[in-house]
Amino acid sequence: MRRPSLVLALRAALPDGMRRWMFDPSLAELAAEAASRQPGGSTSSFRVVGLWMHCWLIGLRAAVRAAALSLRPSGRPSQLPPNPRDPESFMQSVLQDVRYSFRALRASGGFTAIAIVTLALGIGVNTAIFTIVDMMMFRPMPGVQNSDELAFVMARDGDAPFLMNVTYPNYEDLRAADTGFSDMLAYSWRVVGMSSAGSTAERAFAQVVSANYFGLQGVAISPGRDFTPEEGLVDVPAPVLMLAHNYWQTRFGGDPEIVGSTVELNGIPFTVVGVASSEYVGIESMLAIQMYIPIGALPALSPNSTGALRSRSGSQFRVMGRLAEGASLPQVQEEVDVVAGQLRADFPEANGDQEFTLIAEVASRPDPSAGGQFSQIAVIFGVLVGMVLLIACANVANLMLARATSRDSEVAVRSALGAGRWRIMRQIAIESMMLGLGGAVMGILLAVWATETLRGVVASWQIGMPLQLPLQTDLRAVVFGTAVAVLASLIAGVVPALQITGGDLTLGLRQGSRSVSAGGARQxxxxxxxxxxxxxxxxxxxxxxxxxxxxxxxxDAGLGFETEGRLYVSIDSGLVGYERTEGLALQEELLAGTLAMPGVRSAGLVNSTPFGSGAGFTGTLPEREAAGGEEPGTMTVRWQVSPGYFDAIGTRLLSGRDVAISDTEDMPPVAIVNELMAENMWSGEDAIGKRFVTPASGKVYEVIGVAEQGKYMLIWEEPTMAFYEPAAQRYLSSPTLIVHAEGDPLALAEPVRQLLQRLAPTVPVYDVMTAEANLRDGRGxxxxxxxxxxxxxxxxxxxxxxxxxxxxxxxxxxxxxxxxxxxxxxxxxxxxxxxxxxxxxxxxxxxxxxxxxxxxxxxxxxxxxxxxxxxxxxxxxxxxxxxxxxxxxxxxxxxxxxxxxxxxxxxxxxxxx
Amino acid sequence: MSILPPVTHLQFLILEALGERGGEGDVAGAEVRGTLGDHGVSRTLPAFYELMGRLEKAGLVVGHYAPKSVNGQKVRERRYALTQEGSDAHEATCSFYRSRTGARTQEVS
Known part of the structure; x- marks a missing residue:
């Protein structure tokens, strides 16, 4: 499908005459043609880009023709030799070379085609990779006003190697302080169960935002209106939401009547007040946000989240500010450091050694907590595609050298007729530039195709949240592709030009082309x-x-779990209002029902699949070190699991026992730790029976088992500490059922669905897949x-x-x-x-x-x-x-x-x- | 008399096509292109509209966009009409060819 941004960018890149007299009427005719072929059809990106290129070709041809006509000598006797210093003569000779090159290239069609295709491959991959790098690192945020004034505020505990989000009370204090930001916004994410007009609830990915979210960014809202400040207040009586443009199109068919109507989120009615502009793709542009909800509605949406707005220990919010006029990032950082110091003094327990780091928005992509890892990946890919371009240039240079062999006589004749070395080199360079232009046209079309394909691939990734890759082959990419083409033409053309014109150009006449072409230097x-x-x-x-x-x-990299014969099924009972008691009862029945199915070896529940987005972190300390201190502890991955989980997923228990049904809420907290945690906390001792603390909650756990080391968040992560606590002691409303099947795990998908349909027909079921597929297509x-x-x-x-x-x-x-x-x-x-x-x-x-x-x-x-x-x-x-x-x-x-x-x-x- | 007609054969074909339909008002660019195709003259979209642009700039034709509904979808198209200068040029070209062919006929006879 044609995207308006592409058309606008291409249109803007044309001179006024070409735009007015060629592009616009041609595009109108193409649009009519597309509509006549298929109702509602639009012109493809390929055709638009092709038309754009064609306009340039026709326009340039007309300009050359007009220049040639205007420079045609009038009155001067034709037998007089042209004066090379005369600008008119120079222009004429250049035009002559262009015409000559065009004819020469047309005469050797095979060579021309291979050279253009070769260059197009090099230019195409470079332009495609540039488009990605540009989106990730350089381009201003689409749909946002002056995005260069925006900066993230991220928290860091002491010298911890990673950046964290900010707590809501800290955000409010930062916003109230005079820091050099004109205003600050905060946002977080929630999965919600959305239903409209009595439909079954479906999972939707919502961003929970401060009421000034769109106003601060300068995002246009159409149709509808922005949030009012009152709608951002806690416990607002009539909650509202804003739809993302894509979701509005795909889920509601772009119906403008949706504004003002009501949809239900987690069973609560929300009024749709507007739709964000189509240009706007979100602050973190790879996340395909579906709707925006004011933070004030969070307690109503999810009663468990009430604490998130009051607590200074749960860092859930991303915070972004807009620099005030005349303020610079270092100045604002100094002001923010002062506020951080004040917060440490006022709240020593929660803000112990917390600092705030400012990151310019453009340097934070695709994820501000990633710490600029993308730039390293971009450098690697830049080097690799640069290599492809070099190979393509070397190939074309090689082809031109081979072709030069058959042109020795022609060069010799031109030289004999008075053409100097510079003139012959210029003609070869023009020929090479024309090949480069042809390569640019094909290469940019190739880049359009490649980026469209990549968009589809990224959208199909399953990492527990919808993804998008808002790539645009826009004017910047076209300019880059053309610049690469010029560079490639120079590289591919200059070496042969120097080589062909080196030495005595008249040798070809005296000795015949065959002996000259056998020159060893060229070979x-x-x-x-x-x-x-x-x-x-x-x-x-x-x-x-x-x-x-x-x-x-x-x-072989120590995954710490098995994938063969495993099926994952995720449910979310919290979205339809299940409280703890009902939720736990459902989980018990689900486990029992699954284990009773034929073909099931074992089954268990967990809060997140491996490499999924549901696992949490918390600080941990051995009990002896925690006594009386304010140490936040070592960051540790935290899992909630049911009995049978370890058998089901294939993680070995090295010592101790599994989680048992008797490990309930009213029993002392117990946990199974991984090898690294056991080694770090109780080196050389038996970890069973030892105790550790999570300082954030003050909870003390007794170790009941040690599990083998594994990978948890990323496949290339360093060994990380992790512990598993019984799901009955820390309730999870959105568990994943893991089933170890005797045969094909997918054969169990339907029976499990049917079981869930019987037990809880309204609970959303999602991400039903084999462990192999999860590993292959997921974040891992x-x-x-x-x-x-x-x-x-x-x-x-x-x-x-x-x-x-x-x-x-x-x-x-x-x-x-x-x-x-x-x-x-x-x-x-x-x-x-x-x-x-x-x-x-x-x-x-x-x-x-x-x-x-x-x-x-x-x-x-x-x-x-x-x-x-x-x-x-x-x-x-x-x-x-x-x-x-x-x-x-x-x-x-x-x-x-x-x-x-x-x-x-x-x-x-x-x-x- | 000049040795060349006032307009090229291609421009003449376009003026002719617009002149024939003059009674029905203006003509869509796509239709003019179709008429050229009937005469065995094939032009790509940008090349054709560049040609029409030159005729517009010369004041021989006048063009404008008009809305159109195709399969229920609203699109627009470029439509053209002959100006008085265009009509005069068309007539002058016809006279030129008539005089040349007339002279040739006389020579042959």
């Missing part, structure tokens, strides 16, 4: 380019191999999978381009040595020896490339090491397979021309000389 240059291509493609293949090995090594592996897929594609692309380059060089060398092969065969050389001779030449070049590439790949591997799992940056298997792939491909590329060499008829070859 050496082409060989060097092939060596570079092979080296770079090896680096890309090694990079792809390392990511793929990471994927296959995941199971998605980044590695994406990286492996993208880099694998780059590697394959690089290898194909390098193979074409190698084939071209070897084939050309064979063509030049046909007479030699004829003589050899006449003197008795057999097929094998000729084959060996040619293949050796190809392998020699690729061998040098492999050595250079392997050394460079070691460096690239180190750069990537933080993103690898269970595999070292110099993994011998990856390097071995990559080298074997490159060498065998090189041998195959050399074999075809080698075979041709063996088929030479000695008589014909000698006669031809």
């Amino acid at each position: 050496r240059l082409r060989g060097t380019l092939v060596v570079a291509q092979v080296a770079v493609s090896l680096i890309l293949i090694v990079a792809a191999g390392l990511f793929m090995r990471s994927l296959s090594s995941v199971r 592996l998605m980044l590695i999978r994406l990286a492996a897929g993208l880099v694998g594609a780059f590697g394959l692309l690089g290898l194909v381009l390098a193979t074409i380059g190698l084939y071209g060089v070897v084939a050309y060398a064979v063509g030049q040595r046909l007479r030699e092969f004829g003589v050899r065969i006449a003197l008795g050389a057999d097929t094998a020896s000729v084959l060996r001779l040619v293949v050796r030449h190809g392998l020699l070049m690729s061998g040098v490339g492999v050595v250079v590439g392997a050394l460079l790949a070691l460096g690239v591997g180190r750069l990537m090491s933080t993103l690898l799992v269970g595999v070292g940056p110099a993994d011998p298997l990856v390097f071995g397979v990559a080298i074997l792939t490159v060498v065998s491909t090189a041998a195959a590329a050399s074999l075809i021309p080698a075979w041709r060499a063996t088929r030479v008829d000695p008589v014909n070859a000698l006669r031809g000389q």
